[in-house]
Amino acid sequence: MIEIKDLHKSYRMGSNSLHVLKGINFSVEDGELVAIMGSSGSGKSTLLNILGMLDVADSGSYHLDGVPIKDLSETKAAQYRNKFLGFIFQSFNLINYKNAIENVALPLYYQRIGRKERQEKALKYLERVGLKQWATHLPSELSGGQKQRVAIARAMAAEPKVLLADEPTGALDSTTSYEVMDLIQKINDEGNTILVVTHEEDIAHMCKRIVHLKDGVIVEDKMVEQVRAAQYVQ
Amino acid sequence: MFDIERWQEIFDTLRKNKLRSFLTGISVASGIFILVILLGFGQGMRNGIEQEFKQDAATSIWVWPGTTSKEYKGLNPGRRIQLTNENYDNAVALYSSELEYSSPRIFVRNVTVNYGKESLVYGIQGVSSNFQMIENAKMIEGRFINPQDESSTAKVAVIGKKIRTDVFMDVDSPVGEFIEISGIPFKIIGVYKEYEDREEERIYIPIAAAQKVFNGGDMVNNMSFTLPPKENFDEAVKQAIDFKEGLKGYLQQVHTVAPDDTSALDVWSAMEEAKRYYGLTNNIKIFFWVVGVFTIIAGVVGVSNIMLIVVKERTKEIGIRKALGAKPWSIIGMILHEAIFVTAISGFGGLIFSMAILEIVGPHIEIDYVLNPSVNFNVAFSTVIVLIVAGTIAGFFPAWKAARVQTIEALRNE
Numbered sequence: 028m029i030e031i032k033d034l035h036k037s038y039r040m041g042s043n044s045l046h047v048l049k050g051i052n053f054s055v056e057d058g059e060l061v062a063i064m065g066s067s068g069s070g071k072s073t074l075l076n077i078l079g080m081l082d083v084a085d086s087g088s089y090h091l092d093g094v095p096i097k098d099l100s101e102t103k104a105a106q107y108r109n110k111f112l113g114f115i116f117q118s119f120n121l122i123n124y125k126n127a128i129e130n131v132a133l134p135l136y137y138q139r140i141g142r143k144e145r146q147e148k149a150l151k152y153l154e155r156v157g158l159k160q161w162a163t164h165l166p167s168e169l170s171g172g173q174k175q176r177v178a179i180a181r182a183m184a185a186e187p188k189v190l191l192a193d194e195p196t197g198a199l200d201s202t203t204s205y206e207v208m209d210l211i212q213k214i215n216d217e218g219n220t221i222l223v224v225t226h227e228e229d230i231a232h233m234c235k236r237i238v239h240l241k242d243g244v245i246v247e248d249k250m251v252e253q254v255r256a257a258q259y260v261q
Numbered sequence: 262m263f264d265i266e267r268w269q270e271i272f273d274t275l276r277k278n279k280l281r282s283f284l285t286g287i288s289v290a291s292g293i294f295i296l297v298i299l300l301g302f303g304q305g306m307r308n309g310i311e312q313e314f315k316q317d318a319a320t321s322i323w324v325w326p327g328t329t330s331k332e333y334k335g336l337n338p339g340r341r342i343q344l345t346n347e348n349y350d351n352a353v354a355l356y357s358s359e360l361e362y363s364s365p366r367i368f369v370r371n372v373t374v375n376y377g378k379e380s381l382v383y384g385i386q387g388v389s390s391n392f393q394m395i396e397n398a399k400m401i402e403g404r405f406i407n408p409q410d411e412s413s414t415a416k417v418a419v420i421g422k423k424i425r426t427d428v429f430m431d432v433d434s435p436v437g438e439f440i441e442i443s444g445i446p447f448k449i450i451g452v453y454k455e456y457e458d459r460e461e462e463r464i465y466i467p468i469a470a471a472q473k474v475f476n477g478g479d480m481v482n483n484m485s486f487t488l489p490p491k492e493n494f495d496e497a498v499k500q501a502i503d504f505k506e507g508l509k510g511y512l513q514q515v516h517t518v519a520p521d522d523t524s525a526l527d528v529w530s531a532m533e534e535a536k537r538y539y540g541l542t543n544n545i546k547i548f549f550w551v552v553g554v555f556t557i558i559a560g561v562v563g564v565s566n567i568m569l570i571v572v573k574e575r576t577k578e579i580g581i582r583k584a585l586g587a588k589p590w591s592i593i594g595m596i597l598h599e600a601i602f603v604t605a606i607s608g609f610g611g612l613i614f615s616m617a618i619l620e621i622v623g624p625h626i627e628i629d630y631v632l633n634p635s636v637n638f639n640v641a642f643s644t645v646i647v648l649i650v651a652g653t654i655a656g657f658f659p660a661w662k663a664a665r666v667q668t669i670e671a672l673r674n675e
Contacts, residue, residue: 081584081667081668081669082668082669101664102589102590105586105589106588108583108584108585109585120580122578122581124274124277125277129273133582133585136270137585137588139266181585185585185586
């Protein structure tokens with residue numbers, strides 16, 4: 028599903044150059060649930076942004092579902108993001124003047140799906156994250172966990188090949204974090220490929236594979252026994 | 262542009278950002294409103310000044326004799342110039358092809374006027390039938406003096422509206438009543454209206470009667486002429502000046518007056534006077550246009566500013582939309598579509614509102630030199646279009662910039 032080879036990325040900070048990714052080789056199969064771990068500055072978010080086509084690598088190759096991702100125009104990148112990827116952010120990134128169902132329906136708008144079908148699909152995904160009765164509420168009327176679940180529903184709505192979650196539990200307390208992880212696990216159980224960036228050990232162990240990043244290189248890549256989040260959720 | 266989904270998205274956004282939409286709209290609407298009102302008043306002042314000159318026919322020329330101030334051909338200064346019927350008849354004969362209307366006039370002095378037992382103190386003037394046109398007097402009852410009255414030396418009189426309200430308040434109509442001038446009965450045949458009260462305090466009688474009955478002989482106190490109106494203002498002024506100079510030359514010759522003696526004969530041309538005021542109103546018009554254009558520029562700057570802030574404020578939202586798959590052009594399109602929609606609606610709103618005010622209030626405005634302020638619809642319409650185009654261009658650059666920002670940068674924006 029994801030195939031990257033010798034990926035490099037540096038940021039220019041005035042006259043200095045900061046080498047963030049120093050040759051990453053890494054692949055993800057269909058249906059995997061991968062945690063990308065590392066301390067801050069290890070390059071894990073940069074890696075995820077490049078995978079999400081939100082940022083571009085300096086060198087190296089990246090194939091997503093067999094499609095080479097290189098020198099994309101903004102328009103093409105937008106198309107691929109819409110078709111292949113769903114994003115879950117630490118700060119939710121919901122549009123604050125749109126209610127839950129409108130937020131979930133937004134990626135479908137960019138797929139040029141009709142209004143009625145958008146509404147139906149959005150409601151379906153809201154129901155799957157257990158927020159059907161909150162459909163007409165604005166983000167400001169929802170709790171953090173609810174907001175993240177709306178964001179997950181939004182990421183799912185476009186039916187992407189890969190879900191990319193950047194610290195999905197970073198802004199949540201532990202109980203809510205487990206609820207969110209439980210949801211992510213259930214989505215993965217249905218066969219979706221998910222990448223989760225986190226720096227929390229317990230969250231990482233709820234995935235099936237942990238990739239450790241340190242100073243821009245992968246130092247460890249191991250399969251783990253998945254801890255089910257459901258046991259922590261009442 | 263006719264993408265229904267896009268429209269729904271725009272309406273959603275506008276509905277849910279009421280304050281922002283409202284403020285953008287208000288700034289555009291007020292710009293247009295101020296411009297239209299300014300232009301309206303500019304036109305109003307023009308109308309008002311033109312009105313002041315409509316008291317008498319615009320092309321009228323008046324001859325007032327005076328006293329010579331210069332020695333000329335052996336004649337002493339201080340000589341009174343007295344116009345005669347002959348002067349008038351010759352002038353009319355000389356310029357018959359150029360004139361529209363003409364009338365001599367004589368002021369009847371030292372006579373008593375009575376209506377029944379009441380003594381009246383109004384000036385009496387002997388004039389010809391054409392004097393009505395020269396003075397621009399409107400008949401509100403009866404008729405003016407006609408050529409027949411002149412040839413038959415009829416003892417008839419035409420009175421001003423003010424005399425009618427002051428003296429004849431007890432009768433249904435003064436027409437048919439008699440006044441006595443020096444004991445001689447004159448029948449009232451009409452009432453006229455003027456732009457100024459002062460000019461409604463006159464009693465006009467046929468000049469023939471005035472000369473014969475009140476021992477005027479062939480004396481004329483004053484002559485007045487009008488020239489046919491011309492389409493082109495400058496041509497009209499030239500015509501008036503040519504006629505004025507010719508007439509003056511003739512009269513100076515007949516009365517042996519030095520050509521540079523200004524006090525002996527005063528020939529006054531309304532057109533020439535008007536030219537100065539038309540110049541003034543043109544300046545006023547230019548002034549209002551300049552103010553208006555600056556108002557529009559201020560409006561454009563205002564709209565641009567708001568667009569800039571709107572785009573800045575929405576940077577994060579743009580990032581989210583891009584992450585969800587919005588293409589750069591769809592972002593630009595969305596922002597511009599919204600901007601055009603808001604400026605168009607509020608621009609036309611301001612236009613309609615201000616034009617309605619001018620329509621309703623304009624005709625009731627009674628200030629000196631301001632009359633019926635109004636504005637050319639096409640001019641106002643074009644201004645709205647200019648503002649919309651300017652707003653679009655102003656909105657395009659920040660929108661374009663926003664759409665090009667790296668998605669990740671936009672998402673980090675708080």
